Each structure stands twice: as C-alpha cells, then as structure tokens.
Amino acid sequence: MLGTVTLIILGYTGFRFAMALGYLPVGVPGGAERREVAVRRVRQQHRLVSRSWLEFTVGGRDRWLPVYFDPKLVTLTQDSAELAGRMVFVEGHRVYPSGRVRNSEPVGRLIDNPVRPDPEALTRTGLGRRLLLDAQSAVVGPFAGLLWVYASGGGWSAFVAATLVAAAAATWLATIRGSDPS
Template sequence: MGFRTRAVRHCLAAVALVLVVCGAVAAFSALTLSSARAELAPLTARGQARVVAVGHDAETATITWTPPAAAPAQATVELDATPPAVGATVPVGYDPANPSHAVIPGAAALIAADRSSGELLFIAITAVVMLLVTLVRFLSRLGLTRRGAVQVPVRRVRIQSGLLARSWLETEDIPRRWVPVYFEPALVTLPTPTTITFFGDPHRSRLVAARIDDTVLYPSGRVRHDDPHGRRVDNPSVVDDSVRARTATTSGLLPQLRADAVLIVPAPLIGFLWAFLDGGGVWSWLGATLITAALALWLAALRGSDPS
C-alpha cells in the first residue's frame, strides 16, 4: 500500500489539508492569546473593588477600590460577559504602577485568553486524533495482500448514503458479503458479474483486499453481512465506450475533491453553533467552519468516497 495507490494519495492530500487549516487557525488563536497575556502580565496586584457604573451597552463596568498605602483608584473595564450589578463587590487585578489598567471577572482580556487557550487545545487534540486514526487505518491494511488468494464472483455497486457515496464489491455466492473498497478507476469498467481475486476469504475475514488485473483494491471498512442502506447503482453487464469515457473523468484527485465538496455543506452551520457556544463571534465561526470543512473532506477520504 504505497504512495502510488490512489487511496493513499487521496488520504494524504486530505490529511495535509486538515493540518494546514489547523495550523492557520492555531496561529490566529496563538496571536490572540499572546496579545491577551501581554495585556494581563502587568496586573500583579489584587484587591476588592466596588462596581459604581455599567455602560449603556453593558460592555463596560466602572469600578473603584483603595490600593494598600495609596489613594483610591478607579478603572473602566471592557467586558465580554454579563456585567455585575451596580454596587456589587468584585475581585480586581490591577497594575500597581497604573491602577487604571485593571480587570475583573468577565473582562474581555480574560475571556480572550481563556477562549484562545481552549481553541489551541481543541485544535491540537483534533490534529493528533486525526493523525492517529489515519495511521491505524494505514497500518491495518499493510499486510492484506500477503494473505491467501481466492477467486470470488462479484458485482460492483455504488451506494449513496446521505452525502457520501462508496464503492462496494457484492459477492455472488450465498451467503452474500459486501466489501467496501477505496475507489479506483478500474471499478467503473468492471462488468457485472466478474470473478476477481480476493486476498483473504470475505466469508471469514473482517478485512480483505482484492485485485482487478494489476489494480489492488484496499478495503475502506469491514466486510458486511447485510445489504448496505442507500441508493444503489449497479455496474452494467456490458462495458461500452460511454462507460470507458467515465473512467477518464475520475482518474485524478481533483474530480475526487470536487465530488467530496458536497460534504462541507453543513460546515457553516456547525461553525455557527460553535461560535454561539463559545461566544467568539465571526472569527470563531470562521475558524470552526474551516476546520469542520477540512475534517469532512478527510472523513470522506478515510471512508473511501466514490466520485464516479
């Protein structure tokens, strides 16, 4: 299962896309975190302050307190949360050299630091999990072609389930088995039915590879004992010129990515939900949308989407 295998190149392209998007969003979050920490660094003194006013837009609060051995101080703090009630006592962190530079719970600088650190942690976990899943998928397929070969009559079917279409090899003998395989152009011109070589017995093994002429088909999932649900399209029994013409339109990765693009449709909605829960506004929505879209393309590559 080397780099020449279409499934490997497709999956690596999707992995690279996810890493680039995660890196770009992480860089923006890191800049925001760095700016917030620079603003918070001088605030080394602590005290108790009283809220004397809240802005008309509820985005600022004016507080007063008396630092030790100093005159009473006052500061107006920008907020990114529900403001405290006027007259409430709140903890305050301030700059001893410049008491007007202060924060209270819910201050925009504190929220920005917490949000950015949380985003960086989420992005790191996402990237690591994605790489581990990809590595496990790759390693689990490495030795399949060294298994004993058996000849099995099959038909190739394309099944559309939701937004994802996949290629399956359905055995003709009883009991039938359904083997999901990563797409190869050779599947388009496979007559129905055709006897092909399996590495491993699909009636006994959970993962089996197959071969059509010189093309090895790797499994995109486990052998199924029941008919996959979805809209089914069978290969024709006779391959004519129109069928062969479709092979040329599916040979590159660009047609594959175009076919997978439909999977990114839910990404803006998921980004909106993330921004709503996170309270991060437009930039949180954009970052979550980009990461969700990239992960959707990676998931399509991992599960073996069919662009034909």
C-alpha cells in the same frame, strides 16, 4: 481544540490505512488461503455518500466489501477476484478495503456496473469531481462555527477559524471513508 482535532484526524487516518493495507482484519472469510470468487462492483448512493462496493458470494452467502475508489473499478464488468487473507485482487490489481465485510446489503440505492465498460467513464473520475463530491459535507462548517462562537465566545475570527476547521474535517471524513466520484 485544533490540536485535539488534528490528533483525532491523524489517529483515525492511521487506523484506516492500517486496515486498507491489511494490518487489521476486514472480515474477508476464508483465512489466509488464496481463492477465486465471482465479484461485481456496485456503487452505493445514500444521501450525500457515494461509495464503491464489491459484491461476492462465499459459502453460499452474499457479502459486500466497501473499497476505496480506483479508476480500474469503473471499467470492471462481472469478473472474478482473488481473496488472499486480508487482500483483494481484481484482474491482477490490488483493491484496498475501506471497511469491514458486511453480511447484509448496504443501505441506499445500489447501482450496478454495466455489462460492457464505458470508454468515457474514466473522464468522469477526476480530482475535481472527487473534491466536489467530498466537499458537499462541508456545509456543516458554518453551523459548527456558530456553535463554537456561541459556546466559547470569540468574534469574527473565531467563527471563520471554526468554520474552516469543521469544513476541512467534514471533507476529510468523506474522503477517508472511501467516496466514489464515478
């Protein structure tokens, strides 16, 4: 079972990195030509999930692109971004997509970036805060451990092992989807 979970995690991680690095399409319209578009960063808060999105208009339609968190995004005010095929550059800095472009507004509460950058914003984006945000979904671990012990038997050690694997997988999933600690 542990081997299967490891194989799934490695395969999905490879897929997400290939998409972020531009080897797989993310759906940014316009093909390979480079162009400038007005962009603003919004933070989505939906249940326990917090993600960064870039909102821009292409061809008269609003689009939303989820991106992996970068501290540079916290200080981003309404600016322009350069779309170049499958790559996005904001203020000359490459931002990596964490999913496909959406034509509809993401669910949940969208929080705009301020008009002026907050000088203390970068202090709220450390590794501890990111781990605290991502580890919230690890609460599923004990329930998965109980289910595992009930379904396949085993004792206390099987419960602890299944709980740790489920908690680590839940934390990994929150991280790989592109959480935002700001």
